[in-house]
Amino acid sequence: DVKVTQSSRYLVKRTGEKVFLECVQDMDHENMFWYRQDPGLGLRLIYFSYDVKMKEKGDIPEGYSVSREKKERFSLILESASTNQTSMYLCASSLPGNTIYFGEGSWLTVV
Amino acid sequence: RKEVEQDPGPFNVPEGATVAFNCTYSNSASQSFFWYRQDCRKEPKLLMSVYSSGNEDGRFTAQLNRASQYISLLIRDSKLSDSATYLCVVNGASNAGNMLTFGGGTRLMVKP
Numbered sequence: 001d002v003k004v005t006q007s008s009r010y011l012v013k014r015t016g017e018k019v020f021l022e023c024v025q026d027m028d029h030e031n032m033f034w035y036r037q038d039p040g041l042g043l044r045l046i047y048f049s050y051d052v053k054m055k056e057k058g059d060i061p062e063g064y065s066v067s068r069e070k071k072e073r074f075s076l077i078l079e080s081a082s083t084n085q086t087s088m089y090l091c092a093s094s095l096p097g098n099t100i101y102f103g104e105g106s107w108l109t110v111v
Numbered sequence: 112r113k114e115v116e117q118d119p120g121p122f123n124v125p126e127g128a129t130v131a132f133n134c135t136y137s138n139s140a141s142q143s144f145f146w147y148r149q150d151c152r153k154e155p156k157l158l159m160s161v162y163s164s165g166n167e168d169g170r171f172t173a174q175l176n177r178a179s180q181y182i183s184l185l186i187r188d189s190k191l192s193d194s195a196t197y198l199c200v201v202n203g204a205s206n207a208g209n210m211l212t213f214g215g216g217t218r219l220m221v222k223p
Contacts, residue, residue: 042215043155043198090154097142097202100211102154 003027006091006103013110019078021106023091029101031094032074034058034066036087037105043090049074050096081110114138115201117214125222128189132217134199135181142203144182146173149196149216158184158197189221 004025013019034046045058047066055066063085067075078085086109094100117134124130144161159166161173161182172185186193199214
């Protein structure tokens with residue numbers, strides 16, 4: 001089975017803190033994604049990556065950055081957390097054009 | 112117009128009922144199609160891929176209509192455990208090419 005692991009499930013951070021969300025997949029997938037999901041807004045793509053060291057902006061990249069130093073790992077970084085970044089963050093991976101698999105999600109609260 | 116559009120519902124149906132959801136997409140060049148299921152406060156999980164010839168998995172049937180640019184999901188003999196949000200996913204729905212676009216989801220509530 002495909003496994004996408006988000007190591008931090010529940011976080012509470014203060015405004016202005018730097019936040020790292022880590023994601024690891026074990027299926028040698030080229031594509032990795034970070035989404036956030038908010039009530040009434042559905043899934044919104046923050047960043048994605050097609051390969052190591054490659055990154056592309058999604059629909060809502062402002063306030064976020066990403067890092068992909070190894071194929072299996074894709075990190076989402078909030079340089080200075082703000083309360084409007086309180087959300088559920090979902091990491092996902094896939095082969096190109098194929099089924100996408102999600103991690104269990106990271107619930108971030110910024111106070 | 113949204114690239115992938117779904118009726119948000121909720122669809123409230125009794126156990127045993129048959130229910131169908133549609134999902135429309137705007138890009139006629141879209142390549143592949145999927146239905147995902149998402150339970151409350153959980154991640155989306157693949158329910159089934161949608162093939163041109165249609166496909167069936169137990170009580171679930173998915174169909175693709177390329178001419179009218181929609182996909183459908185039919186659930187027969189609804190169970191309480193089918194209560195969830197169903198997400199339509201289209202590959203190539205946007206001009207970004209080989210990218211997945213998610214619909215907003217349709218919420219299903221099956222009542223005893």
